[in-house]
Amino acid sequence: MASATTAPPGVPAAGIPPVATHQGYFGFTRAQGIALLIMVAALIACPYFLYPQFLMKLLCFALFACAFNLLIGYVGLLSFGHAAYFGMGSYVAAHAAKVWGLTPELAILLGGVTGAGLGLVFGWIAIRRQGIYFAMITLALAQMIYFVCVQVPFTHGEDGIQAIPRGAFLGLIDLRADMSLYWFIAGLFLLGFLLIHRVINSPFGQVLTAIRENEPRATSLGYRTDDYKLVAFVLSAGIAGIAGGAKAITVGIATLTDVHWAMSGEVVLMTLLGGLGTLFGPVIGAAAVVGMQTYLAPFGAWVTVIQGCIFVLCVLAFRAGIVGELARMLRVKL
């Protein structure tokens, strides 16, 4: 085989980085596999120590951040309007569960379809722009959605959609008990997380990485890069919609906060804090942000200030984010 060829003269053996031929199991590296096991263990153990309500909210935001990370971390696209997909997913799932009486999984799925549909239209408009223009267009379109949500009756304006029934999973398993709902949400999160991992480690993901690394080169190899970006955008928006729908079912309300630009900012914060372009970073980032908001709540308005300070500190001290820095220290991929 060709790999048996010896080093040409002058090649320093030390210059060859360690071989990483195995992609481990199901595309997880060893370190990622271990991290996954820890995460699953935490998913199982945590509800016995922490409030399930808090954990469920955390998982919804974690999924949202993972969806966002798929775009910025693996395609290099900064969407500054992801609240639109999250928020519309939330409203539609809320409406479907409350008014149409759909079961929670169908309501959430509908939220995902809404996010994906919106992502298809907005992505199609935005994808031709580069860099900061892309971010600005996505923001402008998301603001439009916000104003629509303020106006149309189905969102109930300032009140939002309240008292959303949790219903029964598949119409069979009652989710009114917090623990039942927790397992449902945890399962949904894990599915979404694994889906994103698969997208990244698929033939499609390989092309996405190539586009992120050098778009003109990918074009010169015959890839219609805009189409790949659009598919990634739709996937990201769809998963964001699912996260929004799950959040509506979990918290029981869907409000304007979900579509507000501040929500778009929050997901950027979570992803940067945890580690952009890492598999587990957004989860840790979401945990940190939601944790802060919950446990610092007694400080009232100071939460925002504290959050801002921590953010600035993080950006200055560890640029790669919590998981990114950890991965660098341990010299592994996480």
Next chain:
Amino acid sequence: MRDYILETEGLTKEFRGFVAVSDVGLRIRRGTIHGLIGPNGAGKTTCFNLLTKFMQPSRGVIRYDGRDITPMKPAEVARLGLVRSFQISAVFPHLTVLENVRVALQRERGGSYDFWRSDAVLRRYDDRAMELLADVGLSVYAQAPAGTLPYGRKRALEIATTLALDPNLMLLDEPTAGMTHEDVDRIVALVRRVAQGRTVLMVEHNLKVVEGLCDTITVLTRGRVLAEGPYAEVSRNPEVVAAYLGSDPSVSGGSQGEVAAHA
């Protein structure tokens, strides 16, 4: 079969009034190695950008294999077998050397939109990728991130990646720039070998390489074609000597050396 694989008529590109490429009529004979030379800023790279549709020409027609490709998109042109490399080495730095080539081989599947499938399916291209890497002397680097390669080897990787598409017409923009002597010799041998059964259009400043490889050369200055023909003939053209080769006797003698401007 047509004689010429690529023909342009009146190809012109203006940047806000500045004419970078002016009324260029190129004809690339099938199965040959065609050199495009000229001083810095002559418009060679711009020509490449126009031919591969990375830039839209201001005027003119480009015909590839008898077919008008002027309105096409760059990815479409690439799919027709007209594949370019870049002057500034273009690799995917965080992918491994093997993956770099595989991304090109993967084109054979058509569009890779299958996000639900494991990338393990791409392993069937590993053997072919290793063959291509062996061709350019990069086997030992297969698992290294491409970004860690020294410059000359990045260029070699780029050629391997381009070759992976098995192009009919290969456009190489200064493939030997920044390479050591041994690397240059290897690339020259490689280009000569892979040119079997395909056409190559190359921009090259190293005239020794041009002389050794090219069947025909076109000299471009200030966006215009100054001369065209076999190297021996063109290098004796007094206009070319004056405009491009300067008064460097070693060059006008047609023997060797880089143009002074590039030394």
